[in-house]
Amino acid sequence: MKDAGNFPIVGMVGGGQLARMTYQAAIGLGVSLRVLSASGDDSAALVGADVRIGSHESLDDLLAFAKGCDVVTFDHEHVPGEHMLSMWTAGVVCRPGPDALALTQNKLLMRELLTGLGMPCPRFAEVPAAAPLRFLESFAEESGWPVVLKAVRGGYDGKGVWVLDTLNRETAELVQGLLARGAELMVEEHVPFRRELAALVARSPHGQGAAYPVVETVQQDGICVEVISPAPGLDDALALRAQGLALELADRLGVVGLLAVELFETESGLLVNELAMRPHNSGHWTIEGARTSQFEQHLRAVLDLPLGDTAPAAPYTVMANLLGGTDPDVYSRYVHVMAHDPAVKVHFYGKSVRPGRKIGHVTALGHDLDEVRARARYAADHLRGPVPDA
Amino acid sequence: MKDAGNFPIVGMVGGGQLARMTYQAAIGLGVSLRVLSASGDDSAALVGADVRIGSHESLDDLLAFAKGCDVVTFDHEHVPGEHMLSMWTAGVVCRPGPDALALTQNKLLMRELLTGLGMPCPRFAEVPAAAPLRFLESFAEESGWPVVLKAVRGGYDGKGVWVLDTLNRETAELVQGLLARGAELMVEEHVPFRRELAALVARSPHGQGAAYPVVETVQQDGICVEVISPAPGLDDALALRAQGLALELADRLGVVGLLAVELFETESGLLVNELAMRPHNSGHWTIEGARTSQFEQHLRAVLDLPLGDTAPAAPYTVMANLLGGTDPDVYSRYVHVMAHDPAVKVHFYGKSVRPGRKIGHVTALGHDLDEVRARARYAADHLRGPVPDA
Numbered sequence: 133m134k135d136a137g138n139f140p141i142v143g144m145v146g147g148g149q150l151a152r153m154t155y156q157a158a159i160g161l162g163v164s165l166r167v168l169s170a171s172g173d174d175s176a177a178l179v180g181a182d183v184r185i186g187s188h189e190s191l192d193d194l195l196a197f198a199k200g201c202d203v204v205t206f207d208h209e210h211v212p213g214e215h216m217l218s219m220w221t222a223g224v225v226c227r228p229g230p231d232a233l234a235l236t237q238n239k240l241l242m243r244e245l246l247t248g249l250g251m252p253c254p255r256f257a258e259v260p261a262a263a264p265l266r267f268l269e270s271f272a273e274e275s276g277w278p279v280v281l282k283a284v285r286g287g288y289d290g291k292g293v294w295v296l297d298t299l300n301r302e303t304a305e306l307v308q309g310l311l312a313r314g315a316e317l318m319v320e321e322h323v324p325f326r327r328e329l330a331a332l333v334a335r336s337p338h339g340q341g342a343a344y345p346v347v348e349t350v351q352q353d354g355i356c357v358e359v360i361s362p363a364p365g366l367d368d369a370l371a372l373r374a375q376g377l378a379l380e381l382a383d384r385l386g387v388v389g390l391l392a393v394e395l396f397e398t399e400s401g402l403l404v405n406e407l408a409m410r411p412h413n414s415g416h417w418t419i420e421g422a423r424t425s426q427f428e429q430h431l432r433a434v435l436d437l438p439l440g441d442t443a444p445a446a447p448y449t450v451m452a453n454l455l456g457g458t459d460p461d462v463y464s465r466y467v468h469v470m471a472h473d474p475a476v477k478v479h480f481y482g483k484s485v486r487p488g489r490k491i492g493h494v495t496a497l498g499h500d501l502d503e504v505r506a507r508a509r510y511a512a513d514h515l516r517g518p519v520p521d522a
Numbered sequence: 523m524k525d526a527g528n529f530p531i532v533g534m535v536g537g538g539q540l541a542r543m544t545y546q547a548a549i550g551l552g553v554s555l556r557v558l559s560a561s562g563d564d565s566a567a568l569v570g571a572d573v574r575i576g577s578h579e580s581l582d583d584l585l586a587f588a589k590g591c592d593v594v595t596f597d598h599e600h601v602p603g604e605h606m607l608s609m610w611t612a613g614v615v616c617r618p619g620p621d622a623l624a625l626t627q628n629k630l631l632m633r634e635l636l637t638g639l640g641m642p643c644p645r646f647a648e649v650p651a652a653a654p655l656r657f658l659e660s661f662a663e664e665s666g667w668p669v670v671l672k673a674v675r676g677g678y679d680g681k682g683v684w685v686l687d688t689l690n691r692e693t694a695e696l697v698q699g700l701l702a703r704g705a706e707l708m709v710e711e712h713v714p715f716r717r718e719l720a721a722l723v724a725r726s727p728h729g730q731g732a733a734y735p736v737v738e739t740v741q742q743d744g745i746c747v748e749v750i751s752p753a754p755g756l757d758d759a760l761a762l763r764a765q766g767l768a769l770e771l772a773d774r775l776g777v778v779g780l781l782a783v784e785l786f787e788t789e790s791g792l793l794v795n796e797l798a799m800r801p802h803n804s805g806h807w808t809i810e811g812a813r814t815s816q817f818e819q820h821l822r823a824v825l826d827l828p829l830g831d832t833a834p835a836a837p838y839t840v841m842a843n844l845l846g847g848t849d850p851d852v853y854s855r856y857v858h859v860m861a862h863d864p865a866v867k868v869h870f871y872g873k874s875v876r877p878g879r880k881i882g883h884v885t886a887l888g889h890d891l892d893e894v895r896a897r898a899r900y901a902a903d904h905l906r907g908p909v910p911d912a
Contacts, residue, residue, distance in 0.1 A: 138853040139870070156546050159569050160809075162853075162870025162882065179549050181569050419550075423865045437856055441865035445835060463528040463552075466827055475813045475831035480529070480552025492552065 139163055140435060143198055145188050146207025147174030149481040149490070150411045150427075153419070154207070155180055157427035163435065167207075168197040175481040176207070191215045198224040205389055205434045206410055209236040210286075227337070227388040227434040228409045235385060236409055240284045240318045249384050251377065252403050254280075254396070259317035264307050265299060268319060272299075275321035281307065284316035293354060295322060323403055325396035329363050330414035331378035332392050332426060334433045341382060342429065342439040343375040344422060349394070349414050355490070358508070359451040361417045361444065364501055366397075374402055381407070390415070390430045413453070413490075418442075420477050420495045421449030446497035450504045452512035454478075454492040459517040460485035469511045476511045487520050529553055530825060533588055535578050536597025537564030539871040539880070540801045540817075543809070544597070545570055547817035553825065557597075558587040566597070568872040581605045588614040595779055595824045596800055599626040600676075617727070617778040617824040618799045625775060626799055630674045630708045639774055641767065642793050644786070648674075649707035654697050655689060658709060662689075665711035671697065674706035683744060685712060713793055715786035719753050720804035721768035722782050722816060724823045731772060732819065732829040733765040734812060739784070739804050745880070748898070749841040751807045751834065754891055756787075764792055771797070780805070780820045803843070803880075808832075810867050810885045811839030836887035840894045842902035844868075844882040849907040850875035859901045866901045877910050 139162050144151045147169025155176055158165035168184050169177035177183045186193030188211045195218075198204050203225045216230035226233075235242045243256045255275050260267055272279050283292035296303045310317060328351060332344040348363035349356050362371070378393040381404075385391075392412030394405040415426035424432075424440025432439055462485060469478065473496070480492040494515070496507040529552050534541045537559025545566055548555035558574050559567035567573045576583030578601045585608075588594050593615045606620035616623075625632045633646045645665050650657055662669050673682035686693045700707060718741060722734040738753035739746050752761070768783040771794075775781075782802035784795040805816035814822075814830025822829055846852075852875060859868065863886070870882040884905070886897040 138851045139872075140853070152549065156549050159542065159546050160867070160869045162868075162872060164568075177571075178554075179571050181567075181571055181573070183571070432860065438861035438864060440860070443865070461528045463530070470822065470830070471828035474828065475833070477550070478552075479550045482529075482552060 140202035141166055141200060142431060142434060143168065143201035143204040144176070144207050145194065145197070145204060145211055147171070147176040147180075147183065148207050149175045149483075149492075151176035151207040152179055152481060153416075153425075153479070154411060154427040154430060157425055157431055161428065161431060163431055165431075166197070166201060168193065173484075175483060178482040189215070191218055194219055195222060195224070198222075201225075203227055203434050205430070206233065208410070209233060209408070213237060229386065229388065232385050232387050232409055236407055238284055239282055239406075240316070242407060243318070243320075245385075246381075246404055249381070251381065252401060254323050254403055254405075255321040257319055258284075259307070259311075259319050261311050264311060264317070265304055268296070268299060268307065271319050278322045280320040280322050282318050282320065283310070284318055291354075323396045323398060325398050325403075327363075327397050328405070329366070329374060329395040329397050329402070330359070330392055330412070331374040331395060332390060332412060332415045332418075333375065333378040333382050334390050334426075334429045334439050335379075335382040335387050336433045336439060337388050337436045339383070340439050341379045342442050343379055344415065344418060344426070344442045345444055346371045346374045347414055347417070355453070355455075355488075356413050357453050357455075358505070359414050359417055360501070360505065361421055361449045361451075364448075370397070370402065377402065377404070389433045390426055413493075416479070416493050417449045417451040417495055419479070421445050421451075421497050447499050448501045448504045449495060449497040450501075450508040451493050451495050452508040453490050454480075454494055454512045454515050456483075456485040456487055456489040456491045457517040457519045458487055462491070462515055462517070465515050465517055469514050472514075473507050473511060476507055478511065478515065530592035531556055531590060532821060532824060533558065533591035533594040534566070534597050535584065535587070535594060535601055537561070537566040537570075537573065538597050539565045539873075539882075541566035541597040542569055542871060543806075543815075543869070544801060544817040544820060547815055547821055551818065551821060553821055555821075556587070556591060558583065563874075565871040565873060579605070581608055584609055585612060585614070588612075591615075593617055593824050595820070596623065598800070599623060599798070603627060619776065619778065622775050622777050622799055626797055628674055629672055629796075630706070632797060633708070633710075635775075636771075636794055639771070641771065642791060644670075644713050644793055644795075645711040647709055649697070649701075649709050651701050654701060654707070655694055658686070658689060658697065661709050668712045670710040670712050672708050672710065673700070674708050681744075713786045713788060715788050715793075717753075717787050718795070719756070719764060719785040719787050719792070720749070720782055720802070721764040721785060722780060722802060722805045722808075723765065723768040723772050724780050724816075724819045724829050725769075725772040725777050726823045726829060727778050727826045729773070730829050731769045732832050733769055734805065734808060734816070734832045735834055736761045736764045737804055737807065745843070745845075745878075746803050747843050747845075748895070749804050749807050750891070750895065751811055751839045751841075754838075760787070760792065767792065767794070779823045780816055803883075806869070806883050807839040807841040807885055809869070811835050811841075811887050837889045838891045838894045839885060839887040840891075840898040841883050841885050842898040843880050844870075844884060844902045844905050846873075846875040846877055846879040846881045847907040847909045848877055852881070852905055852907070855905050855907055859904050862904075863897050863901060866897055868901065868905065 152175040166182040345362040347361040350358040392408040396403040494511040542565040556572040735752040737751040740748040782798040786793040884901040
C-alpha cells in the first residue's frame with residue numbers, strides 16, 4: 133500500500149478546486165493524493181497523477197476508489213450518508229467520519245445539535261409540510277420579517293437559501309413549490325449582523341487542535357467575494373471566543389481534518405451560521421498568509437501527523453475570489469495584472485470561464501490593510517474582465 | 523493548443539525534483555506543465571497529469587514531446603547540443619535557447635566566454651591530451667597545488683571534479699585514465715575562498731530581470747547541504763556586485779528563465795564558479811522565503827509574463843537538503859519532526875531512499891539566524907535517520 137519511504141496514500145472524494153489545492157500541498161509532503169472525480173475536466177482531475185473517474189453517489193465507485201487508500205477524505209459534503217456508513221462498515225478509514233459529515237448535510241440536524249451543545253445560533257424551526265404558510269407567519273410574528281428559508285439538505289454558495297421579506301403570492305408559491313417537490317424546509321430568524329466572520333480550526337484523530345486567526349468574510353449575492361485575515365478591529369476576547377467555540381465544536385462533533393465555522397457578529401455577540409468539514413474558501417488566504425496552508429493542515433490532520441503552525445506570515449492577508457466574466461480569455465489579462473503588482477498571487481482552478489463562476493482567487497499581503505485590500509480587489513477585478521450588463 | 527481560458531502549455535524536459543516543484547507552481551498559475559521523463563518513477567512523473575515517457579537524448583522523443591507545447595524548458599542541462607539546435611530549427615520555442623544552454627554543458631567554453639566578458643574567474647586552462655602531466659605540473663608551478671581537475675562535459679554535485687593535491691602515481695593514473703576514455707579535461711586554480719555564494723536571477727525574453735537576495739551555500743563532499751538567505755554579514759556592495767554580475771551575465775548570454783551563478787567569495791572579491799540555467803538547489807528557500815518562488819519565477823520568465831516580487835518573506839530563511847540515510851522508512855520520522863517544530867516545512871521528492879541521495883529538503887525561517895539554522899539542521903538530520911558508518 134505504501135510507496136518509497138513508506139508514505140501513505142490519501143484518497144480525496146471530489147475533484148474540485150479544494151482537491152486541486154490539496155494536491156499541491158500533498159506534493160510537498162510527499163504524500164500521494166488520489167482523487168475521485170466525476171469528470172476528467174474537473175479542477176483536480178486536470179492536475180492529478182492518480183485520478184479515478186467515478187461518482188460520489190455510487191457506492192461501488194466509492195469502495196473501488198477507497199481500495200489501497202490509507203485514509204479517505206472529502207472535497208465536498210455530498211457523499212450520501214448511507215454510503216458513508218457503508219464505507220465505514222467496510223473498514224474504510226473516513227476522515228471526517230460519517231457522523232460528523234452527516235451534520236453538514238442536514239442543516240436542521242446541525243442546528244438541533246449545536247443548540248443542544250449550548251452553541252449560540254439564530255432562532256430556527258422546521259417548516260411543517262402541513263400548513264407551512266401559517267407556520268411561517270407565526271414564526272415571523274416572534275422573530276420579525278424578513279425570515280430566512282433554507283432547504284434542510286443540499287445547497288451551497290447561496291443556493292438553497294431564500295430571504296423572505298414577507299409572505300405574498302410569490303413567496304407562498306416558492307414555499308409550496310419546494311414542498312411539493314419533496315424538499316424539507318426550515319426557517320431561521322434573519323440576524324441583523326454587523327459582519328460575517330469565519331473561524332477555521334483543525335483537529336487530528338488523537339485530539340490535537342489548531343486554530344487559524346479569525347477572518348472577516350465579505351459576501352455578495354450569497355457568494356464569498358473577499359476574506360480579510362485577521363478580521364479588522366475584532367475584539368481580542370471575541371476572537372478567542374470564536375476560536376474556542378470552533379475548537380470545542382470540532383471536539384464535540386468528533387471532526388477530523390478541518391472545520392470551518394461561519395459566524396455572524398452581532399450587537400450581542402457571535403452566532404453560528406454554517407459549518408464545513410474540509411478546506412474552505414475562507415481559508416484560501418493561508419496558502420501565502422500562514423505558515424501552514426489549510427490544505428497542508430487538512431492532510432496532516434487526516435494522517436494524524438502533528439499539526440502545523442498557524443501563525444500569520446504578514447500583518448494582513450486579503451483573498452479575493454476571482455469570478456468569471458463574459459470574456460473567457462483570462463490568460464491575456466495576466467500580463468497586466470502581474471506587471472501592475474509583482475507581489476500579488478494568482479491561483480487558477482483550471483475551470484472554463486462562465487459569468488459569476490468561481491474560477492480562481494488572488495491573494496495579497498502586507499502591513500497596510502487598505503492598500504492590501506485594494507491590491508487584491510484590483511487584481512481580481514481586472515482578471516475578471518468585462519462583466520455582464522446588470 | 524490552449525485550454526480553457528487560453529492558458530499555455532509549458533513542456534519541461536526532465537522529470538526530477540525541479541520539474542516536480544515547478545509543477546506545484548504551475549498548478550497555481552493555471553499553466554499546464556507537460557513533463558518528459560525517462561521513467562514513470564521520476565520525481566515529477568509521480569505527480570504530473572501529463573507525463574510523456576521518453577529520453578532527452580532522443581531527438582524523436584524530444585520533437586514528439588514538444589508538439590503542442592507553447593514553450594519548452596529544462597529541468598537539467600543534459601539535452602545534447604545538436605538536439606537543441608534541431609529543435610530550434612524545427613521551430614520549437616526553447617527557453618533557454620541552444621546557445622545559452624550549450625555553455626552549461628561545456629565548462630571550458632563557459633570559462634572562455636566569461637573571461638571574454640570580463641567576468642572574474644579562477645585561472646583555468648585546457649589539459650592537452652599530449653603530455654597532460656607535464657602541463658599540469660607547469661600549471662601548478664604558477665597557481666600552486668592543489669589544482670582542480672574538471673571534466674569539460676557532464677558532471678554535477680561534485681561528480682566530474684577532482685582536487686589534486688599533487689601529482690603522484692594515483693593522480694597521474696586518474697588523469698591518464700580519463701583521457702584514455704576520451705574525456706576532455708581542464709584544470710583550474712584551487713581558489714582559497716572564504717565561502718561560497720549564489721546569485722539567482724531571472725530574465726524574460728523581453729529583457730526584464732529580477733534578482734533574489736544573494737545566498738550563502740554550504741557544501742559537504744561537493745554536495746550542497748545548506749543554503750542561508752541572505753548570506754550572513756555579506757557586505758552590501760558585494761551583494762549588489764553579485765546580483766549585478768548575474769543580471770549582466772543573463773543579459774549577455776541571452777538567458778531566458780532562471781540563471782544561478784555560483785560564486786566564490788575570496789579575500790579579493792568574487793569569482794564565478796559555475797552557472798545553471800534553471801531553478802537551482804540554492805533557490806529552494808524561495809518557496810516559503812520569498813514572495814515569488816523560483817519555480818513560479820521560471821515559469822513566468824519562459825512564458826514572458828512579468829516577473830514576480832523577489833522580496834524575502836522573513837529576515838532569514840535557511841534550507842537544508844535532506845539526504846537519504848540507511849533506513850528507508852522516512853515517513854515514520856515525520857511525526858517527531860512535525861511535533862518538534864510545527865513551523866518547519868518539509869519537501870519530499872518522491873525518491874526511493876539511498877544513503878547520501880538528495881531525497882528532499884526542509885526550510886525554516888525567522889528572525890534569529892542561529893535558531894533558524896538549528897531548526898532546519900535538526901529537521902534534516904532527524905528525517906535522515908541513521909547514517910552509514912564512516
